[in-house]
Amino acid sequence: MVKIGISVDNHFDVNHEDGQERLKQQAAYLVAHDYQYYLNAGDTYNDFGKTLAYFQSLQRELGSAVTVRFLAGNHDLVNGISYAEAQSDLDLLYFHEKSLAIPGTNAVLVGNNGWYDYSLSELGTSKTDAEYAQWKRAFWIDRGIDQPVSDRERMQRVLTTTEAALNANAGRQVVYITHFVPDRSFLVYGIDRPYWQMATALMGSQALGDLLGRHAVSQVAFGHLHFRDRPRLLNGGVYYHQPLGYGNKRLFEWKSHDWLTEWQNTLVTVNIPAEK
Numbered sequence: 001m002v003k004i005g006i007s008v009d010n011h012f013d014v015n016h017e018d019g020q021e022r023l024k025q026q027a028a029y030l031v032a033h034d035y036q037y038y039l040n041a042g043d044t045y046n047d048f049g050k051t052l053a054y055f056q057s058l059q060r061e062l063g064s065a066v067t068v069r070f071l072a073g074n075h076d077l078v079n080g081i082s083y084a085e086a087q088s089d090l091d092l093l094y095f096h097e098k099s100l101a102i103p104g105t106n107a108v109l110v111g112n113n114g115w116y117d118y119s120l121s122e123l124g125t126s127k128t129d130a131e132y133a134q135w136k137r138a139f140w141i142d143r144g145i146d147q148p149v150s151d152r153e154r155m156q157r158v159l160t161t162t163e164a165a166l167n168a169n170a171g172r173q174v175v176y177i178t179h180f181v182p183d184r185s186f187l188v189y190g191i192d193r194p195y196w197q198m199a200t201a202l203m204g205s206q207a208l209g210d211l212l213g214r215h216a217v218s219q220v221a222f223g224h225l226h227f228r229d230r231p232r233l234l235n236g237g238v239y240y241h242q243p244l245g246y247g248n249k250r251l252f253e254w255k256s257h258d259w260l261t262e263w264q265n266t267l268v269t270v271n272i273p274a275e276k
Contacts, residue, residue, distance in 0.1 A: 008223030009243035042073025042179035
């Protein structure tokens with residue numbers, strides 16, 4: 001049995017936490033509980049350079065005991081990285097558009113940062129792409145992300161590279177991790193909240209969920225939405241949405257007042273059976 005831990009939306013800086021100190025506690029926990037892989041699905045810092053340095057430090061702390069991989073959420077992409085760099089193989093630990101077979105099993109890990117195409121919007125086609133993009137530039141943190149292409153074009157790359165990875169691993173148990181929401185059933189809509197009505201356009205893509213369903217992906221883990229859901233059976237696979245989220249005065253989404261407790265309680269565990 002191979003034990004995989006998956007976390008998302010750790011937000012060290014927003015939560016005023018010292019990641020370099022916390023990683024020592026995280027490493028001790030992962031080793032003590034026999035995890036062999038630790039995957040993070042994004043939003044670690046509001047600066048990719050800090051995110052990369054943190055995961056490199058975590059891997060050094062863990063040594064060969066646990067394999068670490070991470071994705072970039074929208075917060076990670078706001079500073080310290082260009083669009084071209086975000087699409088490149090800039091570090092071994094950076095798992096965007098990559099796959100990793102788990103030895104001794106039929107399983108493979110597939111990672112993709114993901115993006116959005118407005119298909120999860122509560123307002124649907126009553127707003128144009130131009131209106132969604134204008135709202136994003138005016139009100140959303142993603143306005144600071146380097147992006148020479150449209151949101152739909154960026155999302156199409158996600159779909160193209162994901163499908164290529166799934167085709168290359170046909171017949172295997174796929175554990176897919178991404179930052180953004182892959183299915184509208186996870187959204188909470190509210191007609192009395194105009195700001196949120198527009199924000200739902202930037203949550204993810206139904207096309208990704210449809211693609212994962214067609215390929216019968218076994219496990220899918222994601223974040224971004226900051227609601228915590230029980231594991232959900234969807235399209236023949238199990239979907240995990242357990243973000244750590246914010247625990248500050250402005251936005252308090254935790255059940256305790258301790259970051260490490262929240263990380264432990266939202267750490268998704270996937271057990272992979274050994275190949276017979």
